[in-house]
Amino acid sequence: xxxxSKLAYYFVIVLIILSINFSLPRAMPGDALSYLTDPGAxxxxxxxxxxxxxxxxxxxxxxxxxEQYITYMVGIIxxxxxxxxxxxAPVLEVILGRLKxxxxxVGTSTAIYITLGxxxxxxxxxxxxxxxxxxLLISIISISSFPSFFxxxxxxxxxxxxxxxxPISGAQTAFATYSSPLEEIFDILHHLVLPAATLVLSHIGxxxxxxxxxxxGVLGEDYIMTARAKGLSERYxxxxxxxxxxxxxxxxxxxxxxxxxxxxxxxxxxxxxxxxIGNLLYNAVSYNDYPLLQGIFLFLTIAIVGxxxxxxxxxxxxxxxxxxx
Amino acid sequence: MTLLRISDLKTxxxxxxxxxxxxxxxxxxxxxxxxxxxxxxxxxGKTVLGLTLMRLLQSSTKTEGxxxxxxxxxxxxxxxxxxxxxxxxxxxxxxxPTTSLxxxxxxxxxIAEAIRLHQGLSKRDAKEKAIEMLDxxxxxxxxxxxxxxxxxxxxxxxxxVMIAMGLACNPSLIIADEPTKGLDVTIKSQIMKLLKxxxxxxAMLIITHDLGVARELCDRIALMYAGELVEYATTGEIFEDxxxxxxxxxxxxxxxxGLVPIPGMSPSLINLPDGCRFHPRCGHATELCRRKxxxxxxxxxxxxxxxxxx
Numbered sequence: 001x002x003x004x005s006k007l008a009y010y011f012v013i014v015l016i017i018l019s020i021n022f023s024l025p026r027a028m029p030g031d032a033l034s035y036l037t038d039p040g041a042x043x044x045x046x047x048x049x050x051x052x053x054x055x056x057x058x059x060x061x062x063x064x065x066x067e068q069y070i071t072y073m074v075g076i077i078x079x080x081x082x083x084x085x086x087x088x089a090p091v092l093e094v095i096l097g098r099l100k101x102x103x104x105x106v107g108t109s110t111a112i113y114i115t116l117g118x119x120x121x122x123x124x125x126x127x128x129x130x131x132x133x134x135x136l137l138i139s140i141i142s143i144s145s146f147p148s149f150f151x152x153x154x155x156x157x158x159x160x161x162x163x164x165x166x167p168i169s170g171a172q173t174a175f176a177t178y179s180s181p182l183e184e185i186f187d188i189l190h191h192l193v194l195p196a197a198t199l200v201l202s203h204i205g206x207x208x209x210x211x212x213x214x215x216x217g218v219l220g221e222d223y224i225m226t227a228r229a230k231g232l233s234e235r236y237x238x239x240x241x242x243x244x245x246x247x248x249x250x251x252x253x254x255x256x257x258x259x260x261x262x263x264x265x266x267x268x269x270x271x272x273x274x275x276x277i278g279n280l281l282y283n284a285v286s287y288n289d290y291p292l293l294q295g296i297f298l299f300l301t302i303a304i305v306g307x308x309x310x311x312x313x314x315x316x317x318x319x320x321x322x323x324x325x
Numbered sequence: 326m327t328l329l330r331i332s333d334l335k336t337x338x339x340x341x342x343x344x345x346x347x348x349x350x351x352x353x354x355x356x357x358x359x360x361x362x363x364x365x366x367x368x369x370g371k372t373v374l375g376l377t378l379m380r381l382l383q384s385s386t387k388t389e390g391x392x393x394x395x396x397x398x399x400x401x402x403x404x405x406x407x408x409x410x411x412x413x414x415x416x417x418x419x420x421x422p423t424t425s426l427x428x429x430x431x432x433x434x435x436i437a438e439a440i441r442l443h444q445g446l447s448k449r450d451a452k453e454k455a456i457e458m459l460d461x462x463x464x465x466x467x468x469x470x471x472x473x474x475x476x477x478x479x480x481x482x483x484x485x486v487m488i489a490m491g492l493a494c495n496p497s498l499i500i501a502d503e504p505t506k507g508l509d510v511t512i513k514s515q516i517m518k519l520l521k522x523x524x525x526x527x528a529m530l531i532i533t534h535d536l537g538v539a540r541e542l543c544d545r546i547a548l549m550y551a552g553e554l555v556e557y558a559t560t561g562e563i564f565e566d567x568x569x570x571x572x573x574x575x576x577x578x579x580x581x582x583g584l585v586p587i588p589g590m591s592p593s594l595i596n597l598p599d600g601c602r603f604h605p606r607c608g609h610a611t612e613l614c615r616r617k618x619x620x621x622x623x624x625x626x627x628x629x630x631x632x633x634x635x
Contacts, residue, residue, distance in 0.1 A: 222424040228381055229419065230439040230490070231411035240438070244429045319429055320474040 010309050017301045022072050025290060026065070081298065082291035086283065091295035095277065099299070101171050102276035105269070106261055108192060109199035114254055117204050121211025122246065125219060126238060136208075144205030148264050152198040152271035159194060166193045169273040195272040199264055203257070210253055215246040248319055255311030259304045328498060328528045329378075330354040334390035336370075336377045343595040347373040349552035350390075352621070355498065360524040362543035362560070363532045364575070366591050370552040371532045372420070375500045378530075379417050380407050394498075413443040416491040420503040422483035426475040432459075433471030436490050443494045458489040462519060481512035488519060498528045505538050517541055536579055540564060548572050551592050551602040554621060558628040568624060568635040570607045601632070609634055 047055075056062045060071060075081070081091035120136055127133040146154070160168030167173070171191050178184040218224065219242055227237045265278035273279070277296060284292040316322050336348035347370040355361050365371050376382050378392055380399065392399040394415065399407065411417075419425040427435060436458055437451035446454060452471065459467035462485040475483060484504065491499050504520060505513045520542055523529065531542055539546050540560060547557045548571065556569040567573045574587035589606035592598055601619050604610040613633055621631045 222419060222421055223427040225381060226419050226425045226435075226487075226490070227427070227438075229379055229411055229417040230442070231408045231413060232438065232442060233408065236438075236442075241427050241430070245427070321428060321476050 006309075006312060010305060013305055014302065017305070018073065018076065018298070019069075021294060021298055021301070022069055025294065026068075076298075081295040084284075084289055084292040084295075086287040086289040086292065091291050094280065094292060095295055095299055098275055098277050098280045101274060102262075102265060102269075102278065104171075104188070105192065105195055105199070105274060105276055106265060109196040109203070110254075110258075110261060112196065113200040113203045114207055114250070116200070117207025118211050118247070118250060120204075121208045121213075122215050122238070122243065124208070124212045125215030125246075128216060137212075140205050140208050143201050146202070147267075148198055148202035149267040149271055151201055152195070152268050155194050155198055156271065167191050168194060171275050191274075195268050195274050198268050198271070199261070202264060202268075203261065206253065206257060207250060211246060211250055214249050215242060218242045218246045221245070244318060248315070251311050251314050251318065255304075255307045258307040259300070262300055262303065326357050327354050328357045328359075328395065330391075330393045331378070332391050332393075334374070334377065334392065335388065336373055336382065337387045339385060339387070340595070345594045346552050346597065347594055348377055351549075351554055353547060353554070353557070355528050355530060357497070357528055358524075358526070359545065360529045360531060360543045362539035362546040363530060363549060364534060364536065364539055364546055365549035366534060368591060368594070369549045370594065371549050372502055374549070375417060375502050375530065375532050378500060379411055379415065380404075381411075381417070409443070412439045412496070413494045414496055415498045415500065416494065416496040418487045418491040418499065418501040418504060420506055422487045423475075423480065425487060426483060428475055431472055431474060432478065432486055436471075436486070436493050439490065439493050454493070455489075458493050459486070461492065462486070462489045463515075464489075481508055481516060484508065484512075484516055485519065488516075488523065492523065496527065498530065499523065500530045500532065502532045503534070504531065505533070505535060536575065548575065551597060552594055553602065553631070554629070555603065555631045556629065557621070558630075562625075562628050566628075568628070568630040569603075569632050570609055570634075571603050574606075 053062065060068060063071075079092055081095070083089070084091050084094050087094045120140070124133045124136045143151075156168040159166045167190060171188060172184075173187055173191075176187060178187065224237060224241055227241045232240075262278065265274075265276060266282055267278075268274070269276045269278035270282050277299065280292070281296050283289070284296060331351055331353045334348055334351045334353075335346070338345040338347060349370075351374065353361070363371050363374065373382070377386075377388055378399070380388075382388075388400060390400070394410070399410065402410075426432070433452055433455040436455040437448070440446055440451045440454050441448065444451075456467045456471050459470055464470050464482060464485055470478075475486070478486060488501075488504070491501070501520065505516055508516060517538060520529075520531075524542055529542075531539065533539055543560050545557070545559050546563045548555050548563075548569065550571050556563065556567070556572045563572060564576070567576055571587070574585075576582055577585040578587060587606055592602060592605070598605055599618075600616050601607070601610070601614040604614040607614065611634070617633075619631050619633050621629050622635075623629050624635055
């Protein structure tokens with residue numbers, strides 16, 4: 001029952017997002033042809049009123065909004081997200097072609113930065129005020145103060161150009177033929193190192209600081225004292241009593257930062273010419289490819305809603321109090 | 326026979342504002358199967374004394390004196406040896422059961438972990454033992470409740486769980502910090518009945534500000550004021566022949582004795598008054614009390630008091 005109402009709740013959210021996605025471009029001044037006819041455009045196109053109307057009718061933009069809305073929704077249900085102007089291909093096809101790479105990049109780096117952030121944050125809290133804590137604190141503050149594109153360029157210069165151990169562009173060696181699938185996987189991982197490292201380094205701070213703080217709070221709780229009074233070892237108390245409690249805010253934060261993570265990939269994928277969604281979004285903006293832009297936004301919002309849904313499910317597993325409230 | 330003897334015990338916390346002398350030169354002893362009540366106002370250092378006995382205070386705390394338990398000085402042994410004592414030999418029931426139970430761990434698991442640690446039982450046997458413990462503290466349908474989480478228990482039930490946790494390894498001494506705080510009257514009397522049974526088989530130190538609880542449960546009572554003991558005698562003597570003005574004031578503040586409050590506030594443990602620590606609030610204070618700090622003297626056999634005029 002609980003799960004069902006949760007699902008219904010997320011369904012409503014997706015519906016609202018779709019409606020905003022539909023209305024946002026239509027709320028902007030001008031119409032779909034403005035970018036062509038605008039005198040400020042790269043190559044302004046002259047168009048008679050008659051021609052304009054024919055074109056708008058062709059795209060279905062002369063119909064009333066309610067009718068356009070229904071067409072849009074039906075299109076989405078059918079998986080039709082429109083036609084990309086720049087790539088001259090269906091938007092869905094363009095996005096799906098890139099999605100794999102972003103999933104690999106974002107997936108790997110998210111898994112790494114969260115695991116590392118939790119471990120380092122817990123270590124720091126446990127060694128509070130001692131050398132190990134101070135060392136971690138200072139290094140992570142320093143790393144976190146660099147913007148991600150700068151970190152990316154720095155890593156590319158050091159490890160890609162000076163030391164020449166990692167490739168600095170693309171997701172695979174261009175035109176390569178592989179003798180075995182293992183070789184292909186290795187090539188992909190080899191290309192993944194620098195962009196993933198950049199994302200990990202630029203995101204680890206958030207998780208680390210939250211974990212450190214949360215852990216410090218938990219270590220001061222009465223139930224930790226109770227555990228000590230039972231004669232349990234510090235290590236056992238850390239694992240069995242402190243960790244689960246300290247993880248609760250991390251779950252929420254991770255879901256909320258998925259959006260920021262994707263923003264981060266725009267810079268990182270651009271720096272490393274990684275063929276993912278971030279790179280595609282950058283291109284879509286550069287070429288005023290509105291249908292593509294809308295399609296990407298739709299995917300991003302679904303990703304964020306999905307992440308929140310997963311976080312909700314994990315939270316229920318971790319905290320027995322949530323299920324009953 | 327004496328189970329625990331505390332001599333010259335001092336616990337001090339260095340803070341930026343000065344040294345907090347939370348426990349100041351305390352001498353106490355608890356015999357086997359004896360129940361001692363440690364009574365005082367909030368902030369007099371009674372909880373700190375309990376935590377000092379368990380060595381559960383942060384490492385910056387300074388502790389001096391001796392705590393002899395079964396012939397061993399607890400302040401001299403290693404942390405690993407102390408961990409063997411905690412839970413197994415001396416158990417502590419912390420105050421506030423609501424915050425003292427881990428909210429994301431099953432109640433049974435929290436009882437069983439000490440049993441598994443100290444008695445080396447298997448997971449399954451430890452769970453059986455946990456069910457037995459819940460049954461012993463009169464929690465209905467213990468085999469179901471053992472799998473529940475603390476938020477599914479009421480306040481009084483949580484206190485029972487805390488007691489079950491303390492009893493789990495059958496320790497020789499239990500330190501119970503405010504075991505009846507925040508419970509309503511009916512629940513309180515049930516918990517007291519349970520504690521009464523607990524005291525029959527082992528030594529117990531009950532830390533409380535509730536004289537009613539102490540009268541019901543304790544063989545002897547020690548009154549603590551501003552970090553030091555001011556009177557120490559059998560429960561009967563404390564109630565029938567209180568010698569220290571603070572003890573009399575404390576008794577007078579009971580609802581049954583007219584609810585007369587002691588004037589003034591207890592002093593800060595950083596800035597203690599000169600002379601007798603109670604003199605600013607005492608109706609009988611003389612010049613001597615303002616100048617000189619009184620020693621604890623034995624007025625009658627086993628009745629100690631820290632007052633010039635007793």
